[in-house]
Amino acid sequence: MSKELKTFTREEVAKHNKPDDLWIIVDAKVYDVTKFKDLHPGGISVFHEDDIAGQDATEAFYGLHRHEVLLRPQYQRLQIGVLQGEKSVIYSHIAGELSKVPYAEPLGLTKEYHSPYYTESHRNFQRVLRKFVDEVVTPDALAREEDGKRPSVSVIKQMAEQGILAMNMGPGKHLKGRTLLGGIIKPEEFDRFHELILMQEGTRPAMRGYRDGQNSGATIGLPPVIHFGRPELRDRIVQEVLNGEKFISLAISEAFAGSDVAGLRTTAKKTPDGRHWIINGTKKWITNGTFSDYFTVGCKTDKGLTVILVERQDGVETKAIKTSYSSTAGTAYITFENVKVPVENTLGPEGGGVFVILSNFNHERWAMCCGGARNMRLIVEECLKWVNQRKAFGKPLHSQPVIRAKLADMIAKCEATQHWLESVTFQMQHMDYKQQAQLLAGPMALLKMFITRCQQDIARDAVQIFGGRGITRTGMGRLIEHRLTSRPPATQFHRTVTFDAILGGAEDVLGDLGVRQAIKAMPKNAKL
Template identity: 75%
Template sequence: MTASPSTASKTREFTREEVAKHNKADDLWIIVDSKVYDVTRFKDLHPGGISVFLEDDIMGQDATEAFYGLHRHEVLLKPQYARLVIGTIAGEKSVVTATAPGALSQVPYAEPTWLTKGYFSPYYKESHREFQKAVRLFTDEVLYPDAQAREEDGKRPSQAVFDKCAELNIIAMRMGPGKHLKGRTLMNGLVKPEEFDYFHELVLHQEMCRINARGYQDGFGSGSVIGLPPILNFASPALRDKIVPEVLSGKKFIALAISEAFAGSDVQGLRTTAKKTEDGKHWIINGTKKWITNGTFSDYFTVGCRTDNGFTVILVERCEGVETKMIKTAYSSTAGTAYITFENVKVPVENTLGKEGQGVYVMLSNFNHERWVMCCAASRNQRVIVEECLKWSNQRKAFGKPLNSQAVIRAKIAEMIARAESCQAWLENITFQMCNMTYKDQANKLAGPIALLKMYCTRTAQDTARDAMQIFGGRGVTKTGMGRFIEHYHRTVPYDAILGGAEDVLGDLGVRQAIRQMPKNARL
């Protein structure tokens, strides 16, 4: 088969001496990672201006170091830049390659130790490893491109992504192990429903948060992760059989609507009311909710209300009297963060979740899982930043040397690594307890440890974000280019410290639980 002219030109080989002859503004070639680029015409279109190409050490020369000091490798993979390649340097091969979809990173500490060659773990079985491979490939090929596009345009995650997730029962698996998985084919049969445990779920959450898109991460399904469990566990069979299949199929969406302007972590301070009609058959709900993730596009709302008998949780379907407005946040509108008003919303009493006046138990039953999910993501997201900083400090030159030759930079990276490793180790220990405890024991014993872990994960994440900003400098505050993931992380990481319970509240919860368990005879 004869190669096309364009293909033939790109397989042509040059010597460095030949390339060096093309060193004029009207005949300009450069070398980047052993590939030869003809930038004669492109230089006038270069977003950074023409002057960068007209340096003596760039025209006709090897510009690899200069390029990687300014751009990410992904730039070279874009069609408009790939077309500039006219050949390669004879006898040389490219050193820098894009990581293949689904592949593990070879950068130290970029992966947890159980995925690092030569390391071992007592927690993960072969099914977890096979599951990880499949979820990573799905994340790289399906989630990542949609996440980056939606972060850019601010739209909700694409319906096509939800449909593909539903086909693999990913939405169902994000609810954790349980009866809701019975009879389902998980990840094309890779894991049997009865074998799916919290480590499989941990893998699922940690792999999918690698998309480097915090708003999308919430928009993709945080509403269902925290809004659907009360339906699974406390709804009447008829209500459960209607709502759960719709949500797990990705056709309908649900949000947890608890927080209010007057009551964030203080659930007892809620002002939204639910009053029964005279015939006792309906609730009439009035009030507002604020900072409700997925609220702008949800069909159902798991709503916390103040009733005559105390705090009650009620399922509300989007209907007349329900209005949602977008709240502009520092991350992105793809999360669907909403301000919701309920004005004389009429809801059947059958939509009550659990017993009237005992809504606190409905909410507490899922707090541990919700916070644990956040710990999964917060600990894994730190590794993304560790990898970015290790790569950048290795290729960036400052004062004539690589940035990582500076002791202060190495010290910052050391702290980052220590935080990421400690978060993962603590998380895996708690996950092991979850796998071996009854649900009742988890509620009794793990509420405090999980609260403390979330406080630790989100606090260390903010330390890592601050250090990464210092390492990247100006690039760390730029939404595009080399430091775009650092900028995004630094801007969005504070949300983790608030969602699911503020750091200070959770820390106090953990200590109060410990105090209650103090033996009466304990003395110094």
């Protein structure tokens, strides 16, 4: 039961300005900090600076703390009342609602703007999904980033029940018969723009390690099973994974070969009777690998590169890799030692692994682009809020031309990436899997290269705007922070932003791929 709050005038609060009787006002709320002052992380002296004792400390508070601090139970207990005739004016996010900060949301999804892509179905979908992410996913993300454990299975189960795991695979037959977000949308109505919203809303908790650990392995490891697996294998694996019962990861990269998939050394040899593969080799940097039950593995065979589904068994060993972001991602080094796998587990034709892998890369890279574009938007929102409340030289930070110039560049990059992403998504919407593999590899590679470079520019400018707070693990700049330790409590945009420049293909390699695709399509008779 919540305590009853009393009503006070400002004059009444002003009387409580002594060390043994100390009240303050924050956003029309009255707090008794008499006992708390000795525990205050910033020291006792803060309450006696700038005549805060017994006075309105709203400006001072928001110059040092995020609004979420006041929502913590230990601080809510300090509130004893409210100001007579005054209401809270500080804007704070409500679960499921869009942000009111300019450029904090894709323009086409806001009610004030129009879009050739988004319909009312997409906007309703976003609203329901955001509420689920805010209420179910974000609390678990905060807890798991703190303890470094994998995302809670209970949350994964709830995602499965809402059809979120299935929708991560995009539109298709795998959605048939499933209830999506409580029935807000029918399976046959789900399209690429619903999926784009799904990818971007899932990024909003802003905890990169957790996001990758939250079944990202399935997003990149399951499509080859869906599109190239034999029906009996496909139906069993897909059902288990999308129901949250089993976990799968994509095992392509090796210490010997990352973007160079033709250089993979993991081998698969057929047994004399031709009924099984014997797999030997290693894989590295495999997202979700530490807790996966299945692995979609790229192997060298006598007929060339082949993709094979491997179930966890004797001979399969996974070890956690310590990376510069959270261990919740389950990043693994995998060893395959004489692992016996039925030939029926072959995905696509023997020797046809290049097409299987490259067609899968398109969706993987697109998903990364969705997350990257949303991360940039989140940072733009953080910066706009900060320059609006932070004062320097007696004026709001946004009064400085150099700050406005940085914001202009950040917003321009943010909007450019989103609109290019939506254009590519529209092409995906009107192409089948094979057409996407043939026609979108180049544009997708260039888009990912552009987004990852824009992210790094925005990360650098955000740190400059936040100053020292931009490299501090907690507080105002925690979403910007350049992390210096191995287990942070939240996101580290400035450090983890470089991950996207590597995952799914290194930035420079993708840029070269996009240009080579363009040169290949050049008309032979094109001259100046």
